Amino acid sequence: MKGIELTWAGGEHEFLLTIDLLRALQLKCDAGPQHILERLTTRRWMIDDVLEPIRLGLEGGGLRKEEARTLVRRFVEDRPLTESVLTAQAVLMGALFGAEGDLPGEAEAGKERPIRTRSQEESGGSPASIAGPA
Template sequence: MSEEALSTAVYRTLGGRDYRFQLRLGEMRELERLCNAGIGAIWRRMAMLEFRVDDLRETIRLGLIGGGTPEPEAEAIVRFSIDARPVNDYFDLALAIIKAMFEGVRPKKPDGTDQSGVPETSAPSMSSAAPQDSAPDKSTT
């Protein structure tokens, strides 16, 4: 099997609709500015469960924008689908978005499977997000 290019886009359902989430360079820089931390520090805070609420909220909002959702719509989606929900309801989504930006994900086929034919699974939950050692695990593909 040939080596394929990985994508940084994540496809998930939020508020009953399917969306594309992606952090591009501009969204990463804005995330760093809003969270007052470098992108690596934000990812580490999530992985170590030492995140701030805006680490999660802004990752999702900016991921929507990077995925093609207009900025006002992205803000409205987050306001109504994230802001009033328990953190555990959207932690997995924020982690999947930032993890895809660091590690990449296999591009999707129209049937929702990746190029290996395996259906997409959800990101680790808050209870299993922290890596075994003190740094985020970069060996996962």
């Protein structure tokens, strides 16, 4: 799974919410990731709905916990929260829907996958009947 890169806090940062980090987010916000995203997009968010996806996403992207907390304190907590809502949305959307161009099953650059075809029987279809009408 690959994270998303965002220009944030004066530089490029990678944000990644793994399953374990999404579980931590759920516990912290007392809601599932999709519900948190819905609250963010409908302007019914709670404080941790904004702070936690960014902090946890930074940790998942490779920052140490203390570095992530320092950045969140400086660029989220010490500023108007509404400035960070779109960042929190982007981080959650990256986790739930994937990064742009990160399609499921997509082959790595330069590698081709063999084309597989399945017969009608293998794909669950009925074999063609050879008997005529009764």
